[in-house]
Amino acid sequence: MPRFWHRSLGVTGMSDASISSQIRTAQEPELCANCNIRHSSLCGALSSEEINDLNNIARRKTLDPGQPHVMEGDASRDFANVTSGVAKLVRGAEDGRSQIVGLLFPSDFICGSLGTSKPKSAPHSIEAVSALELCIFPHMQFEELLHDHPSLEFKLLNRTLDELQIARDWMVLLGRKTAEERVANFFLYVTQKMATLGCQGQTSFDLPLGRADIADYIGLTLETVSRQITRLKKDGVIAFEGTKHLVHVDEEELTRRAGF
Numbered sequence: 001m002p003r004f005w006h007r008s009l010g011v012t013g014m015s016d017a018s019i020s021s022q023i024r025t026a027q028e029p030e031l032c033a034n035c036n037i038r039h040s041s042l043c044g045a046l047s048s049e050e051i052n053d054l055n056n057i058a059r060r061k062t063l064d065p066g067q068p069h070v071m072e073g074d075a076s077r078d079f080a081n082v083t084s085g086v087a088k089l090v091r092g093a094e095d096g097r098s099q100i101v102g103l104l105f106p107s108d109f110i111c112g113s114l115g116t117s118k119p120k121s122a123p124h125s126i127e128a129v130s131a132l133e134l135c136i137f138p139h140m141q142f143e144e145l146l147h148d149h150p151s152l153e154f155k156l157l158n159r160t161l162d163e164l165q166i167a168r169d170w171m172v173l174l175g176r177k178t179a180e181e182r183v184a185n186f187f188l189y190v191t192q193k194m195a196t197l198g199c200q201g202q203t204s205f206d207l208p209l210g211r212a213d214i215a216d217y218i219g220l221t222l223e224t225v226s227r228q229i230t231r232l233k234k235d236g237v238i239a240f241e242g243t244k245h246l247v248h249v250d251e252e253e254l255t256r257r258a259g260f
Helices: 016-023 048-057 139-148 150-176 179-195 211-218 222-234 251-257
Strands: 059-063 068-070 079-084 087-092 098-104 125-128 132-137 238-241 245-249
Touching (some): 059 068, 098 211, 139 150, 179 251, 222 238
16 A cells, blocks of 8 residues: 555544644644644644744635635745645646646645745645635745744655655556556545544545546546446445445455555
8 A cells, every 4th residue: 555645544543633632732822722633734743832933823714615725827825734624636728628636635735835036826726625724824934934943844845745755656546557446546545534534444424526526536537437436335345325425445445456
């Protein structure tokens, strides 16, 4: 199984919120102390005192499903933590077609522009899939924090390297894997990402994407994705309540079908 799917998985079976409740202090701003992703996000590299510095420059932003945070080509410099919800990264083509090139889950980080006098154009749109909450950090103040807190800078570098590895693995998926392997990879990836937001092994949650978006994300047709999902359900590998609420995942079998 790819390395990046194991890096963020807990080993204690405790939720981030449970861990946070044990180690938070009165020195932290209440909003930060009660944040479910406090210790799984970049903020986890900071002490309570340093969190105060970060909180002083932060602003909160909420988006409804389908609402964009940034449009492709827009000037974009600010940084952000996803604190709640799921977003998709969408890249457009000149002929009007688009491609989902990534997903953002709680604790994922949106990088802005570092060390530039002019804002760079956003390489893709960032659109809320579900109700989305962001913690926004203006680029100049955030750069100053990186300079003052090397641990934060180191963690940002590690996350960037992780994302690079994910992109390389996804290139293999799109270029070499079969339809069955791609769909199994998607369910395995989402299941393990969602597990980091609750207790280890949690498999009851709403899928962040509908079948059309899944097809777009993994480079298949809607019909092919539907056939593969039907096969996984028939074989007992996954089970749903309704159309999107996943209640059972056989991770061992998914791993085998994903080609690992």
